[in-house]
Amino acid sequence: MPSQPLPNQPAGGEPALNSAAPSQPAPGSLALGQPASGSPAPGRTLSAVEQRGIEPVPRSEQTGNPWQLFWVWFAANISVLGLPLGVSLVAMGLNVWQAMLAAVLGACGSFAVVGIISVAGSRGGAPSLTLSRAVFGVRGNLGPTLMALLSRLGWETVNTSTAALAFVTFCSLVFGTPGTARQTPLLAVVGVLLFVLLTMIISGLGINAINEVQKWSTWIFGALNLVILVYLLTRIDWAGVLSLEGGSVAQVIAGIGVIAAGTGIGWSTSGADMARYQSPLVRAGHLVASAAAGAGIPLIIMISMGAVIGSSSPAVLASPNPMDTIRESLPTAAAAIYLFISFVGLLLSNHLSVYSAGLNWITMGVRIKRTTAVLIEIAITTVLALVFLLAAENFYDPFIAFISVLALPLSAWTAVFLVDMIKRRSYKRDSLLDLTPASPYWYRGGVRWRAFAAWIIGTVVAFLFIEIQWSGSGGEATGVAQSVQEVLFVGPLAHTWIGEAGLGWLVAGVVAAVVFLLCGGLRDYDAVDTAPATTAEN
Numbered sequence: 001m002p003s004q005p006l007p008n009q010p011a012g013g014e015p016a017l018n019s020a021a022p023s024q025p026a027p028g029s030l031a032l033g034q035p036a037s038g039s040p041a042p043g044r045t046l047s048a049v050e051q052r053g054i055e056p057v058p059r060s061e062q063t064g065n066p067w068q069l070f071w072v073w074f075a076a077n078i079s080v081l082g083l084p085l086g087v088s089l090v091a092m093g094l095n096v097w098q099a100m101l102a103a104v105l106g107a108c109g110s111f112a113v114v115g116i117i118s119v120a121g122s123r124g125g126a127p128s129l130t131l132s133r134a135v136f137g138v139r140g141n142l143g144p145t146l147m148a149l150l151s152r153l154g155w156e157t158v159n160t161s162t163a164a165l166a167f168v169t170f171c172s173l174v175f176g177t178p179g180t181a182r183q184t185p186l187l188a189v190v191g192v193l194l195f196v197l198l199t200m201i202i203s204g205l206g207i208n209a210i211n212e213v214q215k216w217s218t219w220i221f222g223a224l225n226l227v228i229l230v231y232l233l234t235r236i237d238w239a240g241v242l243s244l245e246g247g248s249v250a251q252v253i254a255g256i257g258v259i260a261a262g263t264g265i266g267w268s269t270s271g272a273d274m275a276r277y278q279s280p281l282v283r284a285g286h287l288v289a290s291a292a293a294g295a296g297i298p299l300i301i302m303i304s305m306g307a308v309i310g311s312s313s314p315a316v317l318a319s320p321n322p323m324d325t326i327r328e329s330l331p332t333a334a335a336a337i338y339l340f341i342s343f344v345g346l347l348l349s350n351h352l353s354v355y356s357a358g359l360n361w362i363t364m365g366v367r368i369k370r371t372t373a374v375l376i377e378i379a380i381t382t383v384l385a386l387v388f389l390l391a392a393e394n395f396y397d398p399f400i401a402f403i404s405v406l407a408l409p410l411s412a413w414t415a416v417f418l419v420d421m422i423k424r425r426s427y428k429r430d431s432l433l434d435l436t437p438a439s440p441y442w443y444r445g446g447v448r449w450r451a452f453a454a455w456i457i458g459t460v461v462a463f464l465f466i467e468i469q470w471s472g473s474g475g476e477a478t479g480v481a482q483s484v485q486e487v488l489f490v491g492p493l494a495h496t497w498i499g500e501a502g503l504g505w506l507v508a509g510v511v512a513a514v515v516f517l518l519c520g521g522l523r524d525y526d527a528v529d530t531a532p533a534t535t536a537e538n
Contacts, residue, residue: 050206053370054362056429057125057276064277066290068211069118072274073111073294075214076352077263078222079345080323080338082299085262086306087322089255093247099307100300102252106259107303108296114264114271115288116418121272122280122287124427127359128272132413134427134529135420136455138435139446144413144455145363147406148269152357153380154403155266156350160195160385163346167191170339173332181389188389192382198347200378203354204371207277210355217348222298224341229305231334232326241311254501261407261505263299264291268414270356280532354378365435397470401488405468408508412458415509416451416516423522424529443524450519458512464491465499465507 089099117128124131129145136144168187172179181188202209247255275287309326310317319325323342327335358373366373388399431440443449468489493499498507 048206048208049204049371050208051370052206053373054127054130054359055433056427059125059280062122062125062277062279064275064279064282066278066282066286068215069115069274069278069287069290070294071215071218072211072352073114073267073291074298075217075221076267076349077107077295077302078218078225078298079348080225080228080302080326080341081345082302083306083309083326084322085259085299086303086308087310087316088258088306089303090244090307090310091317092255092258093251094255094307095244095246096241096304096307096311098246098252099255100304102255102259103300103303103307104296106256107263107299108292109256110260110264111267111295112264112288112292113414113418114267114295115291116284116421117268117271117414118275118278118287118291119284120417120421120427121275122278122282123425124272124432125276125429126272126427126432127276127356127363128269128417129360129363130432131272131427132417133363133432133441134424135417135448136451137443137446137448138439138441140443140448140452142364143452144409145360147409147413149357149360149364151266151269151403151406151410152353152360153377153384154399154406156199156353156357156377156381157384157388158400158403159346159350159353160192160199160381161388163195163343163350164188164191164385164389166339166343166346167194169327170336170343173336173339185390189386192385192389195343195347195350196378196382196385199351199354200374202347202351203358204374206355206370207274210274210351213351214348217344221341221344221348224337225302228330228334228338228341229301231330232305232309235312235329236308237312241308244311250497250501254503257501257503257506259299259303261502264295265411265414265505266407267295267352269360269410270352273356273359274352354381398488401468401470405466407505408462408466409455409459411505411508412455412462412512415458415513416454416521419513419516419521420451423525426529426531428529440526448524450521450524451516454512454516454519454521457515458508458510461511462504462508463489464493465496465504466491467494467499 086099086103089102090096094102120131121128124134129141129148132144133141135141165181165188168177168181168184168191169179171177171184171187177187178184202213271291278287306322310322313325313329316322316325316329327338330338354374354377357377358370361373361376362368362370368376428440434441436442437446441448466489467487469487491499491504498504
């Protein structure tokens, strides 16, 4: 999850490919959708449980193609839950055309970053944070991995709570039951258990199941989304939409930052997780395009539609919860569909998050199977979601503030990782699992200090630009911040344009990248590190 994504946002497999060619193509020459030459075709069995943890995927099993990643990211972003992002852009002062521009640049640009990190997954055959051991050292990498794990756990908890509320509201429309979790605790529990059960099944089965579910969900739930969008389009005040004045260049830049933070930046630590089964022969540009286009297409549509609705409806624009306001404007049947696809949309991103979190548990050094790690993640998420829905009076907003702040160290990690990729073309695969001083990734005391220092400095500087605040009011978890009543921390630069535009995460990344470069970040590489992935050691 995500950056500072909205609370209700968040958040590679092995297809049946069997096309041995008479000669192997040159490194980097594999075309989009073309299977790796000579690679065996593992069974595309939906029910087959992925047994691999963080150990690098053998090259013989790296048979994926970029279309798999396209469907994975398309389905994860296809939900109507993108509508509030568009509404927020209008609330910032942008008109529809500016909001569309922000959606294109923010969504496609941020998921291009996810795609670049996917290239590392293809080269190293391992998850993002496991590959990160080569960048930060086997001990230095524990800090970024812990931040990623906490962020994943936090947003999964929010996803689960929000999905359960959608379930409760759906039941109130269809069966006439009370519409809040406190009034119907049994339904809230059922909603949580249903959501986590489906998440557990898909993320537990692993990458084959994820690939298949995401592909078919794109078509099925994409069609349902279109039904809702077509209905909403018939109720638009187009005169009001087209007459809305635009914002300044500064506001547009801030809008791009909001979209980037609420979409792709939060998924950067999962890029290689989804791409580790991709062939090293796949062109890097195709991996980047699969993520940028796969996520960008649905996000641009949903965010733009949200901007149109916000421009047309003062009630939606003024609402603290645009999702609920939009639902209330729909007839009962359409509202039921709306809630159903909201539930499924959360699910389609949540099982990706849990899958990544399971890998992060193992990268932290916990000696368990991947499926066990998924169960642990699910168990913690379930307990926290039930606390939010049924017990907590004033804990939800502080929790959202905490996990949003985690965007700063994750953005700094992303920047350092990307700079490292400038020179690193491959990874010593066996050494990624070696946690002893004999590992080439031990560096000094288990830490690559120039990378670790850049990560820390970038994060600390970014804190100067942020304000941590939340509502002091209780009530049900709605996934949307209420009126501000309590302020925990105010950075000395929080009220500058950068701070008020919510670009602290960008500061973290820029500062970390610059510090890493100034500290000699493009050193410490040997012939294996800089060799093409197809010629480096396995």
